[in-house]
Amino acid sequence: MTRPPGRLLTRFQRLPVVGRLVLAVALAMTLVLTGAAGLVYWRVEIALDGQLDEDLTAYQHTLDRAVRSGQDLPAGPNGSLRQVLDTHGRILRSSAAVRAQPLLTPAESAAAAHGAVVRRDIGALLPITTGTLRLRAERVTVGGQPRIVVAAVQRGHRDEALRELLAQLAFASGLTLLAASYVGYRTARAALRPVERYRLGAAALAAGADASPGLRLEVPTDRDDEITRLGHTLNRxxxxxxxxxxREHQFIADASHELRTPLTLMRAELDVALHRPRTAEELTGTLRAVDAEARRLVTLANALLDLEQLGSGERIRRVPTALDRLLDDTCAQYRTAAVRDSRTLTVTYDQATVRVDPRWLEPAVGTLLDNALRHGRGAITLDARARDGRLCLTVSDEGPGFPPEFLPHAFDRFSRAEASRTTPGAGLGLALVAAVAASHDGSARAENIPPGATGTTGVTGASVVLDLPC
Structure with a gap:
């Protein structure tokens, strides 16, 4: 029963990769060896047949001359046969081995009588038989009477040579196929051994990732082939x-740490309110305190979610944005706050169009302005310059600046300077700014303005710079 091709393909696809590679190599080599063996056999057969035909033709011509001259039929090569027939197929003269047995069939005799040259092989190459012949018959005229002269020579040596060639080709092809399959198997195993090692390593790392998060696959550094690149890809x-x-652990830790305090305060306020009867004014105060903590929770949750969204690798959408409109819209609300605090907010920018994501850049700039209003003093300056494909945004004030020990940690989550711990905030503003810069393939840095840099002796300040490709 023949298997459907689809089922064979399914079974082939279920084989291991090594098995499929070896089978593919074996099939390919079988086709190549079969073609090569067939070509060799064909060329040798042509050569042997050509030699046999030359001998048969030469013997035929000898018989023709003897029949025309009335001489006895000469003996030919060892094992050869000869006959002379009339046009009706009756044997007139013959070799002793086939004295009463015509070598031609009636149809062949008729064809030869009409002038055709008849050629035919008697016996097959396989299976091995005796008495294999190649005969040739043609019409000759003797004394005005047509006669058919038949010459036949033995094919034994030719057939034996071809059978020996077939055996040698089969033996050599079989050995070559076995050797190629073995080499293919060893090569496939050697090529896939690193893949299996990577798989085992990755499985071990996955099983012990919590205990050893820094472990990586061992990848050779002196190679650059496909398997090595696979190892580097897996490590990445x-x-x-x-x-x-x-990030997930950090998010959980940050959320649990920062959410615990407002939730505890809310629970305490509610417990006190429920502990004994309270007046309307006291209940109103409790609700206001709970509302303030709830707002703080919402702000904190939004900031954490924003940071997680940026840190998870979400692709930003850069669009052509007019720099003046972006900054004017962002600074509008902060100008009012600055006037209320008797401070100034100066905005300078280039008239340029930049490719940024305003969804994220606007809140980042707003965070810097809000920090300058809440933690700084004096005039606030926002300067934006687009030069050579980069956007440099600087927000500075004339306050006391950052504490030196705080600068290395200014963009860490929940990192707050001692002086700012009494003001509202969760310490996520600069972390969000740094995340926005990183998502734009840029950077953020915080620095203090040294005395005299603003043109006024003894005045310091803080400055935060965003450097983004645009």
């Missing part, structure tokens, strides 16, 4: 998975 994937897990 492991790095991203580790970074994702670290």
């Amino acid at each position: 994937m492991l790095d991203r998975l580790a970074a994702s897990a670290a």
Whole structure:
């Protein structure tokens, strides 16, 4: 019963990769060896047949001359046969071995009588038989009477040579196929051994990722082939998975740490309110306190979610944006706050169009202005310059600046300077600014303005710079 091609293909696809490679090599080599063997056999057969035909033709011509001259039929090569027939197929003269047995069939006799040259092989190459012949018959005229002269020579040596060639080709092809399959198997195993090692390593790392998050696959550094690049790709994937897990752990830790305080305060306020009867004024105060903590929770949750969204690798959407409109719209609300605090907010910018994501850049600039209003003093300056494909945004004030020990940690989550701990905030503003810069393939830095840099002796200040490609 023949299997459907689809089922065979399914079974082939279920084989291991090594098995499929070896089978493919074996099939390819079988086709190549069969073609090569067929070509060799064909060329040798042509050569042997050509030699046999030359001998048969020469013997035929000898018989023709003897029949025309009335001489006895000469003996030909060893094992050869000869006959002379009339046009009706009756044997007139013959070799002793086939004295009463005509070598031609009636149809062949008739064809030869009409002038055709008849050629035919008697016996097959396989299976092995005796008495294999190649005969040739043609019409000759003797004394005005047509006669058919038949010459036949033995094919034994030719057939034996071809059978020996077939055996040698089969033996050599079989050995070559076995050797090619073995080499293909060893090569496939050697090529896939690193893949299996990577798989085992990745499985071990996955099983012990929590205990050893920094472990990576061992990849040779002195090679640059496909398997090595696969190892580097897997290591990069492991790095991203580790970074994702670290962000997840950090998010959970940050959320649990920062959400605990407002929730505890809310619970305390509610417990006090429920402990004994309270007046309307006291209940109103409790509700206002709970509302303030709820707002703080919402602000904190939004900031954490924004940071997680940026840190998860979400692709920003850069669009052509007019720099003047972006900054004017962002600074509008902060100008009012600055006037209320008797401070000035000066905005300078280039008339340029930049490719940024305003969804994220606007809140980042707003965060810097809000920090300058809440933690700084004096005039606030926002300067934006677009030069050579980069946008440099600087927000500075004339306050006391950052504490030196705080500068290295200014963009860490929940990092707050001692002087700012009494003001509202969760310490996520600069972390969000740094995340926005990183998502634009840029950077953010915080620095203090040294005395005299603003033109006024003894005045310092703080400055935060966003450097983005645009």
